[in-house]
Amino acid sequence: MGLLSSSSSRLSTSHLTRSRSIVPSCIPFLAFLSVSIFLLYQVDVYIARTRKGPRRYQPTSYLLTPIPDEVQSRVITNGTFDRLFEITWGDDHADIHEEGELLTLRLDKRSGSGFRSKDEYLFGKIDMQLKLVEGNSAGTVTAYYLSSEGDFHDEIDFEFLGNTSGDPYTLHTNVYSQGKGNREQQFFLWFDPTADFHTYTIIWNPQRILFYVDEIPIREFTNNEAIGVPFPNTQPMRIHSSIWNAEEWATKGGRVKTDWSRAPFTAAYRNFNADACIWSSLKGSSCPLNSTKRSWFREKLNTAAVRKLKWAQKYHRVYNYCSDKWRFPEGPGLECKFVYILDKIT
Numbered sequence: 001m002g003l004l005s006s007s008s009s010r011l012s013t014s015h016l017t018r019s020r021s022i023v024p025s026c027i028p029f030l031a032f033l034s035v036s037i038f039l040l041y042q043v044d045v046y047i048a049r050t051r052k053g054p055r056r057y058q059p060t061s062y063l064l065t066p067i068p069d070e071v072q073s074r075v076i077t078n079g080t081f082d083r084l085f086e087i088t089w090g091d092d093h094a095d096i097h098e099e100g101e102l103l104t105l106r107l108d109k110r111s112g113s114g115f116r117s118k119d120e121y122l123f124g125k126i127d128m129q130l131k132l133v134e135g136n137s138a139g140t141v142t143a144y145y146l147s148s149e150g151d152f153h154d155e156i157d158f159e160f161l162g163n164t165s166g167d168p169y170t171l172h173t174n175v176y177s178q179g180k181g182n183r184e185q186q187f188f189l190w191f192d193p194t195a196d197f198h199t200y201t202i203i204w205n206p207q208r209i210l211f212y213v214d215e216i217p218i219r220e221f222t223n224n225e226a227i228g229v230p231f232p233n234t235q236p237m238r239i240h241s242s243i244w245n246a247e248e249w250a251t252k253g254g255r256v257k258t259d260w261s262r263a264p265f266t267a268a269y270r271n272f273n274a275d276a277c278i279w280s281s282l283k284g285s286s287c288p289l290n291s292t293k294r295s296w297f298r299e300k301l302n303t304a305a306v307r308k309l310k311w312a313q314k315y316h317r318v319y320n321y322c323s324d325k326w327r328f329p330e331g332p333g334l335e336c337k338f339v340y341i342l343d344k345i346t
């Protein structure tokens with residue numbers, strides 16, 4: 001441009017006497033300019049139409065700004081994650097892909113992100129496939145859990161504590177009832193949970209809570225109300241998940257910090273399935289209590305399943321609160337004694 005205009009001004013000074021002929025000599029230049037502007041505009045429109053809208057315009061209930069036209073078309077996909085979940089925080093760090101069937105959460109130095117189910121459940125069999133942060137995930141925690149609200153809340157937890165490359169993730173489990181937790185069991189998995197998707201299942205019925213990994217029961221928490229241990233069976237819970245920075249404690253006791261040069265850290269979710277009783281404050285449970293025909297409602301471990309549970313507990317459990325005398329010098333929860341007796345007789 002600069003070159004062109006200075007050469008045309010040089011042209012005009014050297015041909016001052018023939019000023020009339022300057023006007024026509026500008027015409028090709030002006031034509032070139034307007035054609036370029038037009039083409040640029042077309043390219044811009046083309047890009048705007050073909051490119052997917054910025055991810056932060058995900059339609060979530062937290063989105064108060066109007067959705068731009070080009071993005072609105074994505075809302076009608078109405079896939080599982082669009083329909084049944086809502087992003088609860090870091091909404092520019094949560095993406096829904098593949099027609100609503102794949103969800104990813106991202107963590108970087110600025111923010112983590114999380115989602116929750118729109119529905120509340122009171123008992124159910126809930127499956128989700130997760131693929132965890134790859135490589136050096138030290139300092140990151142991906143939590144996937146059921147939780148009710150309020151001070152005396154109930155909670156059923158799967159939590160994945162990241163590790164340095166090549167070191168095992170810790171799968172942390174816990175059960176809260178009436179606001180009281182301290183029932184941790186931790187596992188090292190028998191596969192790399194970052195290499196592919198694996199299924200994490202919670203079966204929650206009035207008699208027991210079962211944690212499964214790829215259909216292998218890894219933990220059972222039975223209803224011991226009879227001996228005075230509260231059991232989560234009155235408060236409806238939502239499914240929650242989030243990825244966040246817990247470098248203060250998560251990896252090797254907090255000695256290994258998050259390596260932000262590897263951000264963003266991404267966890268992925270797919271194949272959600274809830275065969276569950278949906279709770280509504282107006283209508284109550286969607287399952288007629290005590291008359292549900294679903295097998296999970298009375299699910300208990302058969303001999304083959306008990307064998308699998310024992311295998312997981314023996315070879316893959318790395319922490320059990322029931323045998324932590326340092327944390328619980330006066331002895332752990334009453335339910336531990338019961339488990340111990342069961343272990344003796346079976």
Ligand SMILES: *[C@@H]1O[C@H](CO)[C@@H](O)[C@H](O)[C@H]1NC(C)=O
Pocket residue numbers: 076078083
């Ligand atoms: C999405 O699908 C569900 C059931 O499949 C339906 O009830 C709901 O109205 C749909 N939502 C939209 C926005 O189309």
Ligand SMILES: *[C@@H]1O[C@H](CO)[C@@H](O)[C@H](O)[C@H]1NC(C)=O
Pocket residue numbers: 161162163164167168169170250251252253
């Ligand atoms: C990480 O790996 C080390 C072994 O190298 C292990 O002791 C530790 O428990 C693992 N997990 C976490 C969360 O630190």
Ligand SMILES: *[C@@H]1O[C@H](CO)[C@@H](O)[C@H](O)[C@H]1NC(C)=O
Pocket residue numbers: 290
């Ligand atoms: C549910 O059914 C079982 C037998 O199937 C019965 O023993 C129990 O009392 C029933 N519970 C309620 C709350 O009705």
